[in-house]
Every structure is written in structure tokens, then in C-alpha cells.
Amino acid sequence: MSRRFALLWALPLLCWTGPTALAQSPLSNSVVPSRTALSRLGLERQWITVAPVSGSERVLRISRGKDLLFVQTSEAMLHVYEAETGRPLWSARIGEPTQTALPVSQNSYAIFVTSANIMTALDRGTGRVIWQTNLAGLPSSGTTADDEHVLVGLRNGMIYCYDLKEPQDKGPDKILQQPKLAWRIGTAGEVRTRPLLADRIACSGSTDGKVYVTLTHEATTLYRVVTAGPIGRELASHGTRTLLIPSADQNLYAVDLLTSKISWTFASGAPISQGPIVAQDEIFVINEAGGLSVIDPKTGSPRWTTSTSLGQLLGASPTKVYLRSQDFDLLVVARDSGKLLLDAAATYSRAGLNLREFTLSFPERYDDRLYLATPSGVMVCLREIGQTSPAPLRDPNAKPFGFVPPEGIKELPNPFEEAPAEPVDVPAEEPQF
DSSP: OOHHHHHHHHHHHHHTSOHHHHHHSSOOTTTSOOHHHHHTTTEEEEEEEEOOOOTTOOEEEEEEOSSEEEEEETTSEEEEEETTTOOEEEEEEOSSOOSOOOOOEEOSSEEEEEETTEEEEEETTTOOEEEEEEOSSOBOSOOEEOSSEEEEEBTTSEEEEEEEEEOOSSSSOEEEEEEEEEEEEEOSSOOOSBOEEETTEEEEEOTTSEEEEEESSSSOEEEEEEOSSOBOSBOEEETTTEEEEEBTTSEEEEEETTTOOEEEEEEOSSOOOSOOEEETTEEEEEOTTOEEEEEOTTTOOEEEEEEOSSOEEEEEOSSEEEEEOTTSOEEEEETTTOOEEEOHHIIIIISOOOOTTOOEEOOOOSSSOEEEEOTTSEEEEEEETTOOSOOOSSOTTSOOTTOOOTTOOOOOOOTTSOOOOOOOOOOOOOOOO
16 A cells, blocks of 8 residues: 555544544644634534645645545545545546646546546546546536536637447446547637536536537537626526526526526626525525625525625525635625624634635535635535534435426516416306397
8 A cells, every 4th residue: 555545544534533643643733623613603523634645745626526525636636535424435646747626526437537638537436547538628617427428618618528328229328438529519718617417408608708508419509698798617507497607797697498588687796706506495696796695596686685805605504604705714694684693803813713724615515514625635524513414405306407397398487577467257248138
């Protein structure tokens, strides 16, 4: 066993053995958020661990799939952990040393990650390389995958969609040992928006201000949604049909995925670069000025708006919304009213919670867990006190985004149009004799 892999398994054990082990491991007491400080905010540690970095190596990015947490380093190492427990699963080298890393995706059997111009698929259980393919360009978005396709956007404006399986005359589809390019389309800008997959439909945004909605199994663009500014880093969805598009033109657009009609537009007052977080029947959107709003998904009307001083979304629980300040301090907002419960001064100075070395995070879109990491490899997952089971943001039994019911597509009513008057039955006049 190499020194790197020995560290991978040894360091998490050290992290759990108490104050003495903390002093002997790379986890110093000055870095680890204390239980006392966290409890003042109603939080506790779900788990804490250390990624095996050494020398000048640094963690560049953490990202999450449905049940896995991904850690990428400057030595092109990918470390994979169970998201809920922090248990390390495996590590793999995916390329040459780098200073950039983009979000990783997963499906039921593989992990998809890019390094330079190479996209790699690894077995999700073992880390074994299934295939590698040359993208013929540098990626600028994270990958997005389901069991049949993987998509990635490039700096040159191209969007690539690959088939992962081959239909068989009998039995289940066969997993390909090399991906097959299903289609590619070009945009007039860099593709920084991570693609979003629906049932048989792919949605991709570009800095050209457009979102391209395309069939996944063939090169057929169904329609384009045109905005007046670059599209944000993440698209989002609500229910089975509402596509949410953040734009630098200061608007959040809700589009009926199946008919292409814009249901509503929310004017935020500043550019929107971060994708919204959707939690049950609430849409949390924040603009670049730090204005946080909760949007009614049916009408696009704000239920409340509050200022967070350039905050960035971190996650949502059933009762609170969590954000990070420019200095990486925690902000806490009441989910029902929008009241700022704890600002940066309250969490850092008064509660004594110092998270400023945890410069790496991401907006959590699966459940109420909060994930943070330092470039030196310390990682922590936080939860609200007593929340031993994660609270999903989306009903796990809900139909998938893009689901077409057996009766076919029916146009959704526009909430801003008056409903047609109901016909009134006029009684027939009695005949006159």
C-alpha cells in the first residue's frame, strides 16, 4: 500500500479519536470548528475528515453527486467519499498536475470527471478506469450524467453529448467500453453552465445568453431560450416541467420545458450568476449584490427578499437558509420570514465560529447537509442539531424532471392570464301558445 493510500484510511480514523489524536494529525484545534461554537448556531458536526494531500498539493474543488462527495486536488487526484458518513471509498489519478477543477458527476455505475482535455469514466465502486476520451478542447463546465448519457460544455462554445450504452436485441442495454458521440452543438460563447438532464431532454446554457434545449438521443434542438446576458453557472428545475434559468440580465426565468413557453420572469435587481436552490415548493435565488429572495414557483412572485451583503448560497434546512459571506463566515436566515437571524459578526465574533480557512464549498441541492473544505484537505459536513437523517430538498418519490404523462402534454395555465369565464347555462324559454 502506498503512502498516499495509507494516509487516505489512517487520517479519518485519527480525526475521530479525540483531542489527543487531533494534536498529532494535520487537524489542528485552530482549524476544526468547535462543538461549542457550532452549538451556538444550532449546528453540529456530522463528520470531519482529511483528504490525503502532501507537500505543495492543494484541494481545488469539492462537489457532490446523489450519494457521493468528490475531492479534486492540484496533483489531479480524485478522492471519493460517502456523502452522508464521510467514509473514504477510493482514490484515482485522473491526469497531470493542474490548477483548475470542474464539478464531477455520477450515475448508477460510473463517475465522470475531466482533467485538461480528457474526460474519464471510472467505476463508481472501485475507481477503475472504464474509458477515457479526448474532448478536442478544454472543458469549461462540470459534467452531467444519467445512465444513458454524459454531457460537458467547452470553452470553444461546443456542447458534447455522449451515449454510454448500446441497445441490444435481447436483454438490457450494454455499457460501452468507449463512449459514442451522440451529438455536438455549437454556441456563440463559452459554455460555463453545467448542463441539466431531464427525461430524454438536455438543457445547456452559454455566455451567449441562450439556453439550448435538445433531445438527448439525437442532434435535434427543440428550442432556445434567449436572455440578455450570460447564463449562470447552474440551471435548476421545479417539479416535472419548470426549467429555471438564471441570467446576468438580472432575471430568473421559469420556462415550461415541454412547451418552451416562459411561465414567469423574476427581476432580481442585479445579475444572477449562481443557480437557484429548489427546496420543496420554494425557490431560493440570490443575485450578485447579495439580494436573497424566495420565489413562489407558480407565479414567480417573491414571498420575501432580504439583503445578505454579497452572500453566497450554501444550503437550506426545513427552517433555515445558510449562506457564506465574502470572508467565508456563516450567515443564517429564517426560511419562513427572510429575517437575518445571524450575520457574519454574530457567527464569527460573538459565537466564535471561525470557518475562514474553509474556502471551498458548494450550494447543496440534495438535502440539508452543509459541506466545507480547506485547501489543505480538512473537510467537514455540518447538520442542524439532532437532524440525524438528511432532509431531502426534493420528494424522492416525485416524477423526474421532464416526465411526460401517459395522456401526453397539456399546456400549463398562465397564472397572469385571466381564466376564461365559465359558460353559463341559460334556461330555455318556455314555448308560448
